[in-house]
Amino acid sequence: xxxxxxxxxxxxxxxxxxxxxxxxxxxxxxxxxxxxxxxxxxxxxxxxxxxxxxxxxxxxxxxxxxxxxxxxxxxxxxxxxxxxxxxxxxxxxxxxxxxxxxxxxxxxxxxxxxxxxxxxxxxxxxxxxxxxxxxxxxxx
Numbered sequence: 001x002x003x004x005x006x007x008x009x010x011x012x013x014x015x016x017x018x019x020x021x022x023x024x025x026x027x028x029x030x031x032x033x034x035x036x037x038x039x040x041x042x043x044x045x046x047x048x049x050x051x052x053x054x055x056x057x058x059x060x061x062x063x064x065x066x067x068x069x070x071x072x073x074x075x076x077x078x079x080x081x082x083x084x085x086x087x088x089x090x091x092x093x094x095x096x097x098x099x100x101x102x103x104x105x106x107x108x109x110x111x112x113x114x115x116x117x118x119x120x121x122x123x124x125x126x127x128x129x130x131x132x133x134x135x136x137x138x139x140x
Contacts, residue, residue: 006096
């Protein structure tokens with residue numbers, strides 16, 4: 001299996017299917033700049049085009065013009081291609097990162113952890129009440 005070094009596709013392909021599409025899109029758009037997203041998009045499309053298969057329905061590479069939503073649209077294009085690759089069960093090369101500081105964590109994952117912790121606080125309180133309840137049982 002080939003290994004390609006680029007942080008943006010490394011992030012997107014690693015988290016694809018592990019977090020929601022909206023989480024992945026929001027984090028990609030918020031963390032990477034326009035140039036990184038365009039380069040990642042071109043690299044992933046070229047990689048898929050160079051694979052020894054020809055399947056119908058593959059999204060085409062769209063060259064987006066500059067504008068307020070360009071990064072968002074390019075990121076959506078990447079996710080559309082990954083969805084296609086996933087449905088067709090196409091094996092992509094491994095994308096790796098040299099600089100791990102350039103791999104963000106999806107933001108909503110932090111919120112989910114905080115939500116989970118907040119659900120545990122009432123459980124913790126209930127356990128304290130049970131533990132502090134005086135035992136009136138006698139042992140025989």
